[in-house]
Amino acid sequence: MRKIIVLAGSNSSTSINKQLATYASSLVNNVEVKVLDLNDYEMPIYSSDREKESGHPKEAVAFVDEIRRADGIVVSLAEYNGAYSGAFKNVFDWATRVEQKTFLGKPMLLMATSPGQRGGLSVMGMASDRFPRHDANIVGKFSLPAFHNNFSDGKITNEELNNELLEEVKQFEDSL
Numbered sequence: 001m002r003k004i005i006v007l008a009g010s011n012s013s014t015s016i017n018k019q020l021a022t023y024a025s026s027l028v029n030n031v032e033v034k035v036l037d038l039n040d041y042e043m044p045i046y047s048s049d050r051e052k053e054s055g056h057p058k059e060a061v062a063f064v065d066e067i068r069r070a071d072g073i074v075v076s077l078a079e080y081n082g083a084y085s086g087a088f089k090n091v092f093d094w095a096t097r098v099e100q101k102t103f104l105g106k107p108m109l110l111m112a113t114s115p116g117q118r119g120g121l122s123v124m125g126m127a128s129d130r131f132p133r134h135d136a137n138i139v140g141k142f143s144l145p146a147f148h149n150n151f152s153d154g155k156i157t158n159e160e161l162n163n164e165l166l167e168e169v170k171q172f173e174d175s176l
Helices: 016-026 048-054 059-067 086-098 120-132 159-175
Strands: 002-007 031-035 074-076 106-111 137-144
Touching: 002 059, 002 137, 016 031, 016 106, 016 159, 048 059, 059 086, 074 120, 074 159, 106 120, 106 159, 120 137, 137 159
Parallel strands: 002 031, 002 074, 074 106, 106 137
Antiparallel strands: none
16 A cells, blocks of 8 residues: 655644645545654754764654655645754655655645635745755645635545645645
């Protein structure tokens, strides 16, 4: 059975991005889903000095190993001040040191949400530009605006937005 990993770019225990990513993964047929938690990959802040002194943290190696074992990646990025959360950026920085081609060409459904009307579009733009440089195969993109108005009881409540997500999930599923 194909395996996908699900990741929110937030370390919040109530992450709206984790809720969105988990919901999206539930729409993918015939896959085993593993939801990763950034809190399981907490590491010192990346620095080249630290890397020279101590090598790669075991958490960074474990994170890249999860990508290696997966057939696809569903990620929903939190947007903090128009960019990645510090927690995600640090995991990403360390992971790129373990494996420059961090995403290993795996199909990726890239998403973001926020309480605001832009739905994390700034961070999605950054990731759309950056991730392919680390061998991400972005096959679908989805932004959910105004999370609290459009998501309830574990699903998207706005039919039009849900249909948009279903189209992106189909593209992702077909690429696995």
